[in-house]
Amino acid sequence: MLRMTKQADYGIVLMTHLAARAGRQFSAPELAAETRIPLPMVSKILKLLVREDLLVSHRGVKGGYALARAPRQITVADLISALDGPIAFTECIEDTPGSCSQEGICGVRDNWQRINQAVRHALEGITLADLTQPLASPLVQLGSGRGAELRA
Amino acid sequence: MLRMTKQADYGIVLMTHLAARAGRQFSAPELAAETRIPLPMVSKILKLLVREDLLVSHRGVKGGYALARAPRQITVADLISALDGPIAFTECIEDTPGSCSQEGICGVRDNWQRINQAVRHALEGITLADLTQPLASPLVQLGSGRGAELRA
DNA sequence: CCAAAACAGGACGGTATTGGTCCTGTTTTG
DNA sequence: CAAAACAGGACCAATACCGTCCTGTTTTGG
Numbered sequence: 538m539l540r541m542t543k544q545a546d547y548g549i550v551l552m553t554h555l556a557a558r559a560g561r562q563f564s565a566p567e568l569a570a571e572t573r574i575p576l577p578m579v580s581k582i583l584k585l586l587v588r589e590d591l592l593v594s595h596r597g598v599k600g601g602y603a604l605a606r607a608p609r610q611i612t613v614a615d616l617i618s619a620l621d622g623p624i625a626f627t628e629c630i631e632d633t634p635g636s637c638s639q640e641g642i643c644g645v646r647d648n649w650q651r652i653n654q655a656v657r658h659a660l661e662g663i664t665l666a667d668l669t670q671p672l673a674s675p676l677v678q679l680g681s682g683r684g685a686e687l688r689a
Numbered sequence: 690m691l692r693m694t695k696q697a698d699y700g701i702v703l704m705t706h707l708a709a710r711a712g713r714q715f716s717a718p719e720l721a722a723e724t725r726i727p728l729p730m731v732s733k734i735l736k737l738l739v740r741e742d743l744l745v746s747h748r749g750v751k752g753g754y755a756l757a758r759a760p761r762q763i764t765v766a767d768l769i770s771a772l773d774g775p776i777a778f779t780e781c782i783e784d785t786p787g788s789c790s791q792e793g794i795c796g797v798r799d800n801w802q803r804i805n806q807a808v809r810h811a812l813e814g815i816t817l818a819d820l821t822q823p824l825a826s827p828l829v830q831l832g833s834g835r836g837a838e839l840r841a
Numbered sequence: 842c843c844a845a846a847a848c849a850g851g852a853c854g855g856t857a858t859t860g861g862t863c864c865t866g867t868t869t870t871g
Numbered sequence: 872c873a874a875a876a877c878a879g880g881a882c883c884a885a886t887a888c889c890g891t892c893c894t895g896t897t898t899t900g901g
Contacts (some may be wrong), residue, residue, distance in 0.1 A: 539693050539773045543889065553800070564847065577891050584849065597898025598846045601767040613804055625692055648705070648820040652765055652812070658809040660804070695860065716876065729862055749869025750875045755878065 545620040547574050548582050549668070552591070552616060556608035556665040562601040582620065589619035608665035614657055624657045697772040699726050700734050701820070704743070704768060708760035708817040714753035734772065741771035760821060766812035776809045 550572055555563060565583055569576040583602050586592040591611060592602045604611065618624050702724055707715060717735055721728040735754050738744040743763060744754045755762065770776050778801075 539697070539769055540778045541775055544885090549804075575890070578814060578889075580848080581890085587848085593847060595898085596846095596848050596896075600847045600897080602848090611882065648822075650851080651819070652701075652815060653814060655811040658806055661806040663807060667803070694858090708851075718876080727861070730860075733876080739877085746878050747869085748875095751870065752868080754877090759894045763879060794853085 541617055542621050544582055545580060545617045548586065548616050548620045550574065551579065551615065552604070552611065552665055553668045555602070555604055556611075557669045559604060559608060562595065562603045564601040567601070581682060585620055586616075590609060591619055608669060611641070611665045612661045613663040613668075614660035617660060624660065625653055693769055694773050695802050696734055697769045699730060700738065700768050700772045701765065702726065703731065703734060704738070704756070704763065704817055705820045707754070707756055708763075709772065711756060711760060714747065714755045716753040720751070736802045737772055743767060743771055760817035763817045764813045765815040765820075766809055769812060776812065778808060
């Protein structure tokens with residue numbers, strides 16, 4: 538179905554929530570309550586985001602999580618790759634050179650990168666700051682970016 | 690891992706193959722041999738593409754498949770939605786209004802559409818014609834430039 | 842100094858989707 | 872009328888994902 542996992546989905550909701558109230562620190566239970574996402578999931582996701590340096594955490598009774606950078610410095614691409622792994626639509630990533638049965642003949646392989654880049658680029662163009670803005674801003678064109686230039 | 694299914698993957702390979710030799714007609718066994726994709730899969734995929742009007746088929750002994758339109762008129766988005774269903778990263782498609790537990794509070798929902806559109810738009814910008822071209826179109830530079838800027 | 846609250850880091854199972862095969866038609870060529 | 876190829880499903884095995892739980896470790900406050 539070509540959709541991202543629920544982890545990333547939830548992750549974006551949580552981060553957007555944090556971005557909208559930036560500065561403050563939120564505990565996992567707090568966030569779970571406010572977003573209606575099951576606590577264990579919230580916990581799991583936040584831990585991952587800390588490991589990827591997108592959140593900072595404070596332990597202890599009054600502990601919690603806060604954004605590691607300004608909302609404008611965190612892209613949707615960052616979140617998705619942190620939670621779902623590298624953004625690679627195709628399996629055709631040339632790490633393991635024997636993995637592709639096509640090898641010599643394929644001829645599409647270079648173009649695979651084109652697709653991956655297009656998507657990655659689209660997702661890099663959307664920041665948390667964008668997601669906290671109510672609606673319909675001129676930023677949208679920026680986000681889709683590449684296409685504009687294509688058609689222009 | 691945020692990747693498309695193998696069906697779509699294979700589908701793009703097959704269609705690119707056809708686009709590169711446009712005009713001619715290919716049988717499923719032929720395509721299977723040339724792309725090294727297992728025949729049953731090839732068959733299954735081509736049938737789906739016919740149903741979505743991206744291919745036309747001829748039955749009978751000398752039957753086969755051919756593109757339904759010019760390569761430039763078929764986008765990667767077309768292929769993916771034909772094989773993997775509608776391009777919707779999030780489950781948050783408002784067909785069924787009760788499906789989202791957030792409903793009132795969410796506040797991200799509008800922005801979901803923003804992400805979906807960005808990706809859809811990126812994929813609509815790539816046609817089969819692009820994929821048959823060897824390499825290095827103006828698209829590529831754009832991709833690298835922007836990511837660097839964001840991380841800096 | 843100890844108890845409670847919160848983060849850290851895994852392990853674990855049920856479920857749904859996907860990848861892939863196969864089978865039974867129907868159409869066309871020669 | 873036989874063979875080759877498309878049409879349209881049903882079907883199973885493997886995988887990945889969703890969600891939970893358990894056992895630490897750190898910090899606050901009485």
